[in-house]
Amino acid sequence: DAGVIQSPRHEVTEMGQEVTLRCKPISGHNSLFWYRQTMMRGLELLIYFNNNVPIDDSGMPEDRFSAKMPNASFSTLKIQPSEPRDSAVYFCASSIVGLTKELFFGSGTQLSVL
Amino acid sequence: EDQVTQSPEALRLQEGESSSLNCSYTVSGLRGLFWYRQDPGKGPEFLFTLYSAGEEKEKERLKATLTKKESFLHITAPKPEDSATYLCAVQARQAGTALIFGKGTTLSVSS
Numbered sequence: 001d002a003g004v005i006q007s008p009r010h011e012v013t014e015m016g017q018e019v020t021l022r023c024k025p026i027s028g029h030n031s032l033f034w035y036r037q038t039m040m041r042g043l044e045l046l047i048y049f050n051n052n053v054p055i056d057d058s059g060m061p062e063d064r065f066s067a068k069m070p071n072a073s074f075s076t077l078k079i080q081p082s083e084p085r086d087s088a089v090y091f092c093a094s095s096i097v098g099l100t101k102e103l104f105f106g107s108g109t110q111l112s113v114l
Numbered sequence: 115e116d117q118v119t120q121s122p123e124a125l126r127l128q129e130g131e132s133s134s135l136n137c138s139y140t141v142s143g144l145r146g147l148f149w150y151r152q153d154p155g156k157g158p159e160f161l162f163t164l165y166s167a168g169e170e171k172e173k174e175r176l177k178a179t180l181t182k183k184e185s186f187l188h189i190t191a192p193k194p195e196d197s198a199t200y201l202c203a204v205q206a207r208q209a210g211t212a213l214i215f216g217k218g219t220t221l222s223v224s225s
Contacts, residue, residue, distance in 0.1 A: 004157075033212065042217035043158075043201065056212060091157050102148055103213060105157030 004106035006092050012112045018080040021109045024073055025094030033093040033103060034067055034077050043091070049075065050097045061086075082113045116141045116206045120216035127192055127223050135187040135219045137202030147185050148213060149178050150201040158201055192223045 005024040013019055025032050033048040047057040049069045057067070064083070069075040079086055089110050093103040117140045127133055139147065146165050150158035162171040164180040171178045175196060177188045187200055199220045203213040 035215075043203075043215040045212050045214070048212050093157070102160040102163060103158075104160070107155075107157050 004092055004094050004104055006090075006106035006109055008109060009107065010110045010112075012114065013082055014114050015083055016081045017113075018078065019082045019086075019111060019113075021077040021090050021092075021111070023075045023077070023092030023106060025075070025092070026104055027073070029094035029096055029104070030072065031095045031097040032069060032075050033095070034075070035091040035093065035105075037089045037091060037108070046077070046090075079111075082111075084113045087111055087113050116204065116214050118202055118204055118214055118216035120200075120202050120219050122219060123217070124220045125222070127189075127221065129193055129223055129225045130191045132188070132190045132192070134189070135200055135221070137185040137187070137216055138183060139185070139202075139204045141204045141206040141214075143207035145205040145207050147180055148203040148205070149176075149185070149187055150203065152199045152201055152218070161200075189221070192221070194223050194225050197221055197223045 007022045030051050034046040035043050036046055037043045046059045047067045048055055052069045065079055067077045089108045091105050091108045093105045095101050095103045119138045121136045146163050148163050149161040151161055152158045162178040167180055167182045169180050175190050179186045199218040201215055201218045203215040205213050
């Protein structure tokens with residue numbers, strides 16, 4: 001299995017632009033998580049889905065952030081408009097719902113908003 | 115509020131110098147405690163899951179232990195390739211399957 005696949009690996013954009021991050025979870029996993037990592041705050045949960053349904057989006061910073069999971073093999077995290085304080089590494093992770101199982105992480109997207 | 119605190123933030127060891135990393139947690143019912151390793155530029159990689167106080171898990175030079183309030187990651191005779199950031203996370207019963215992470219301990223092992 002190729003693991004969790006995220007794209008792009010790096011994204012540099014200007015303030016005010018729309019940014020879309022993409023994630024393909026591991027086949028057979030039905031929980032998907034978006035985390036953000038910064039030096040100051042560490043790994044923060046933004047949102048997670050079970051069986052393509054958003055369960056908890058309380059970590060989404062504000063309305064500029066939105067996430068979708070149209071099917072079991074694809075999810076997007078969109079920031080519109082982007083701001084410099086959104087600069088961070090965004091990780092997608094997947095797991096199996098209902099079990100105390102470890103999360104499998106992708107390699108992350110390094111986002112820089114200038 | 116569920117919370118995870120790791121200490122120290124950074125640790126420098128000489129090769130062969132054993133030590134321990136601490137993870138203190140406050141959670142409304144622990145479903146599981148997880149240890150991850152993260153190398154620069156990569157996503158966290160799973161190491162261990164502990165479920166109940168008194169449990170221990172081992173993998174090569176690493177051993178994880180769990181009490182009702184904290185977990186330790188013991189590193190015995192570390193090698194330079196053990197250099198990484200070690201993250202602790204808890205899964206609370208109320209949070210479902212989401213993990214809450216500490217900020218990590220960055221370990222540097224020099225030869």
